[in-house]
Amino acid sequence: xxxxxxxxxxxxxxxxxxxxxxxxxxxxxxxxxxxxxxxxxxxxxxxxxxxxxxxxxxxxxxxxxxxxxxxxxxxxxxxxxxxxxxxxxxxxxxxxxxxxxxxxxxxxxxxxxxxxxxxxxxxxxxxxxxxxxxxxxxxxxxxxxxxxxxxxxxxxxxxxxxxxxxxxxxxxxxxxxxxxxxxxxxxxxxxxxxxxxxxxxxxxxxxxxxxxxxxxxxxxxxxxxxxxxxxxxxxxxxxxxxxxxxxxxxxxxxxxxxxxxxxxxxxxxxxxxxxxxxxxxxxxxxxxxxxxxxxxxxx
Numbered sequence: 001x002x003x004x005x006x007x008x009x010x011x012x013x014x015x016x017x018x019x020x021x022x023x024x025x026x027x028x029x030x031x032x033x034x035x036x037x038x039x040x041x042x043x044x045x046x047x048x049x050x051x052x053x054x055x056x057x058x059x060x061x062x063x064x065x066x067x068x069x070x071x072x073x074x075x076x077x078x079x080x081x082x083x084x085x086x087x088x089x090x091x092x093x094x095x096x097x098x099x100x101x102x103x104x105x106x107x108x109x110x111x112x113x114x115x116x117x118x119x120x121x122x123x124x125x126x127x128x129x130x131x132x133x134x135x136x137x138x139x140x141x142x143x144x145x146x147x148x149x150x151x152x153x154x155x156x157x158x159x160x161x162x163x164x165x166x167x168x169x170x171x172x173x174x175x176x177x178x179x180x181x182x183x184x185x186x187x188x189x190x191x192x193x194x195x196x197x198x199x200x201x202x203x204x205x206x207x208x209x210x211x212x213x214x215x216x217x218x219x220x221x222x223x224x225x226x227x228x229x230x231x232x233x234x235x236x237x238x239x240x241x242x243x244x245x246x247x248x249x250x251x252x253x254x255x256x257x258x259x260x261x262x263x264x265x266x267x268x269x270x271x272x273x274x275x276x277x278x279x280x281x282x283x284x285x286x287x288x289x290x291x292x293x294x295x296x297x298x299x
Contacts, residue, residue, distance in 0.1 A: 032208030040259045041181030041207050042116055044072045044163035045246055048123075048150065049112040050084060056104035064089060064106055069182035069245035070113070071261055072162045075155040077289045078113060079165070079278070080244030081266055082128035082148040088135075111150060116205065119157040124296065126150045127288055129281065146266045146276050148244075149285060151292040163246060164260045165282045172262035172279050173212045173220055177250040180265055180273065181207040182242030209254030210237070210273060220247075220263055220275040238265045238273040247275050 035042040047069050054064040070080030085108050090101050108125040126148030136143035156162075166172055183205055213221040238245070247263035248256045267274040278285070 032206040035181055035205045035207045039207065040163060040248060040256055041179070041246060042205060043159065043161040044261075045116060045181050045183070045205055046070045046072055046078055046156075046160070047114045047183035047241070048078070048080060048084065048244070049114065050108060050125075051110040051112075052086075052106045052108045054089070054104045054106055056102045063109075064104070067183070067241055068243045069184070069241065069265070070150065071244070071246035071264065072115075072156055072160055073149075073165055073261070073285060074162050074289055076152040076293070077162075078123070078150040078152065079261075079264060079285055080126060080148055080150060081264060081276070082126065082132040082146050083134070083142060083266075084243055085126045085128065085148060086134065113150065113152060113156075115156050115160045117157075117159045119160075121152060121154065123153065124151050124292070127292060129284060145281055147264065147278065147281055147285070149288045149292065151289070151296060154298065165285060166258070166260040166262045166279050167282045168280050170260060170262070170279055171258070172249060172277065175249040175257055176211070176252040177209040177254055178212055178263070178275070179207055179209050179248045179250040179254060179256050180238055180242070180245060180275070181205060181248075182238060182245030182265055184239040184241035184245075208237075209250050219266060220277050221273070243267075247278075 035045070047067055050066045050068065052064045052066075054062045066084070068080055068084035070078040070084075073079045086106050089104055089106050111123045111125055112120050113123045114120045127150075128148045129145040131144035132146060132148075133143045135141070242265045245265045246261045247265065248260070249258050249262055250256050262279055263275040263277050265273065266276045
């Protein structure tokens with residue numbers, strides 16, 4: 001079951017209720033290693049800093065900052081998770097010296113895409129899949145493909161290289177392992193609702209091989225769990241900030257067998273990692289990139 005607020009992007013201002021201000025805490029792919037130069041994830045995985053305007057009964061016009069991972073699928077386009085661009089969040093606020101949480105509406109104002117090897121550029125907010133519904137399921141849980149396309153204003157700088165997306169007729173999730181990658185290794189200096197805000201520093205791309213467990217509720221499932229929320233703490237898994245990172249097929253040793261992306265990271269729950277199979281949506285991704293280019297021509 002997917003949850004409204006349990007996804008694996010990171011909200012820098014909402015992580016920290018009860019945390020010591022300025023306490024550096026590493027969040028990273030669990031059991032993973034740094035992606036080596038030349039490894040497909042190292043060439044095409046990016047991280048996105050999303051800045052949004054927040055409105056609630058206690059906050060008006062404040063900035064809510066979060067980050068996700070993504071994968072370059074064209075020289076000027078990134079595929080990531082749709083939930084990285086929410087319309088509502090639970091926002092911590094300081095009320096009479098004590099942290100409290102309030103529902104807030106969110107409007108994405110600025111997206112910064114950070115590339116492998118350095119370099120960054122401002123981009124448009126993500127264009128979600130038309131069937132993605134942020135609150136379409138029971139108890140306002142998301143439904144539909146958790147996918148979004150981000151158009152870049154110009155080509156990504158070298159050494160970034162776009163990844164190929166596997167099509168609907170391509171093999172996927174049939175090999176012994178899958179490799180996932182993301183920037184959940186970014187250090188978060190936790191903020192506090194009643195103290196300084198958090199911030200992200202030292203981004204680091206990590207990758208880990210997981211065992212596919214089969215589709216659950218329309219999602220692919222991987223990790224040392226049955227994907228029912230009963231995973232073991234500390235088992236290999238994605239983590240906060242890895243949402244939207246790419247998924248590749250791999251052999252039993254964790255070596256990528258085909259350099260085509262077959263999915264993206266959607267959620268982490270109970271030690272299990274939920275993945276969206278992108279193969280059925282490769283055509284939608286290509287059409288969306290073409291449509292965004294037409295609507296937003298380069299100047």
